Amino acid sequence: MKGTSFNSINFYNLSYPFFKNIAFALDAERAHELTIHSMKMTGKFLPDHKDDPRFHLKAMGLDFANPIGLAAGLDKNGEAIAFLTHLPFGFVEIGTVTSRPQTGNDKPRLFRYPEEESLRNRMGFNNFGAERVLENLETSRRRGKIIGVNLGKNKVTENTDAPKDYSVLYRKFAREADYLVINVSSPNTPGLRDLLKDEGLRQIFEAVEVERKKQPKPLLVKVSPDMALEELSSVVGLVNEYKLDGIIATNTTIMKERGEGGVSGKLLTKKARETREFLLKEIKNSHSKAELIGVGGISHFEDLMDFWRAGGRLTQIYSAFIFQGPGVLFEMEKQLGNEFKKRGTKTFEEFLESVRK
Numbered sequence: 001m002k003g004t005s006f007n008s009i010n011f012y013n014l015s016y017p018f019f020k021n022i023a024f025a026l027d028a029e030r031a032h033e034l035t036i037h038s039m040k041m042t043g044k045f046l047p048d049h050k051d052d053p054r055f056h057l058k059a060m061g062l063d064f065a066n067p068i069g070l071a072a073g074l075d076k077n078g079e080a081i082a083f084l085t086h087l088p089f090g091f092v093e094i095g096t097v098t099s100r101p102q103t104g105n106d107k108p109r110l111f112r113y114p115e116e117e118s119l120r121n122r123m124g125f126n127n128f129g130a131e132r133v134l135e136n137l138e139t140s141r142r143r144g145k146i147i148g149v150n151l152g153k154n155k156v157t158e159n160t161d162a163p164k165d166y167s168v169l170y171r172k173f174a175r176e177a178d179y180l181v182i183n184v185s186s187p188n189t190p191g192l193r194d195l196l197k198d199e200g201l202r203q204i205f206e207a208v209e210v211e212r213k214k215q216p217k218p219l220l221v222k223v224s225p226d227m228a229l230e231e232l233s234s235v236v237g238l239v240n241e242y243k244l245d246g247i248i249a250t251n252t253t254i255m256k257e258r259g260e261g262g263v264s265g266k267l268l269t270k271k272a273r274e275t276r277e278f279l280l281k282e283i284k285n286s287h288s289k290a291e292l293i294g295v296g297g298i299s300h301f302e303d304l305m306d307f308w309r310a311g312g313r314l315t316q317i318y319s320a321f322i323f324q325g326p327g328v329l330f331e332m333e334k335q336l337g338n339e340f341k342k343r344g345t346k347t348f349e350e351f352l353e354s355v356r357k
């Protein structure tokens with residue numbers, strides 16, 4: 001099969017169930033730390049993935065090897081970039097990174113629902129801080145893949161000072177990042193989601209705009225699936241007004257009955273999908289050029305097809321990667337290849353056209 005490496009498929013398909021048995025017997029965050037550590041130790045020695053040129057796409061002025069990326073929060077500190085870019089990810093988003101280091105909320109703060117292939121987290125932007133994350137990014141092997149950096153405000157920063165946090169972070173990362181994301185949609189920093197409201201967001205966009213003029217880079221905003229439709233419309237309005245390059249939809253959702261924090265994975269699919277489909281319509285109706293990166297509960301090839309049919313292109317996954325391992329990417333790549341064959345398409349744009357007919 002063109003563009004896929006049988007060795008990697010076999011290796012991850014055989015080893016992941018074994019690895020998962022051990023990892024899932026541990027506390028979820030401990031397993032995460034050990035995984036990041038092993039990715040960090042092995043990443044730079046691993047070979048490049050042989051990308052299939054048919055899956056290439058251009059978006060926001062960037063060349064993506066394929067439309068499936070890794071969502072923010074898995075590699076918050078940019079420690080595993082070399083490993084992650086050796087997998088068939090088209091792009092990898094690191095962060096959320098804040099200006100100063102912070103430890104996040106008290107543990108335990110990451111919970112699994114294996115039967116529902118879902119997670120709940122109330123991490124609270126634990127990260128090494130901008131200085132160290134930037135150093136990791138500068139020194140990482142990244143194999144020509146697109147790397148996004150997701151930016152957040154420190155917990156101690158008052159909302160009125162948030163614009164400053166985001167503009168400082170933009171300035172710091174603009175040179176090294178391929179794209180940047182303003183994240184105001186995590187449920188785990190008190191009051192953060194208030195910044196998604198019109199005036200809060202406008203002030204952030206206004207402050208970042210000054211830096212963006214000096215160092216232009218694609219800029220996106222990540223939204224919550226718990227927003228009212230009017231709020232989503234108002235985000236699209238602001239994105240158009242400030243000529244942002246796109247919206248990432250969605251972050252995790254609050255499910256009070258499950259406990260504190262944000263839920264991701266299959267339990268999020270329906271809500272995230274509705275949010276995405278609403279946003280795609282709003283983008284289209286406002287003749288906007290904004291890209292919509294679809295994330296939230298995407299776990300199988302059919303979820304990708306739903307998003308492509310609805311008008312989207314770039315997608316990200318997180319929870320599916322935890323529950324299915326790297327094999328999920330090889331599987332999605334294989335199924336995309338099959339669809340290309342079935343439809344007789346030769347490029348991703350041709351494929352999208354055929355899907356939307």
Ligand SMILES: Cc1cc2nc3c(=O)[nH]c(=O)nc-3n(C[C@H](O)[C@H](O)[C@H](O)COP(=O)(O)O)c2cc1C
Nearest residue numbers: 071072073096121250251264265296297317318319
């Ligand atoms: C443990 C965990 C930590 C996360 N941390 C972040 C984060 O720091 N910044 C962010 O924008 N999203 C974060 N997310 C949200 C994901 O990027 C993604 O939007 C969400 O999990 C939905 O995708 P999924 O259903 O494929 O997991 C986190 C998710 C999880 C499960």
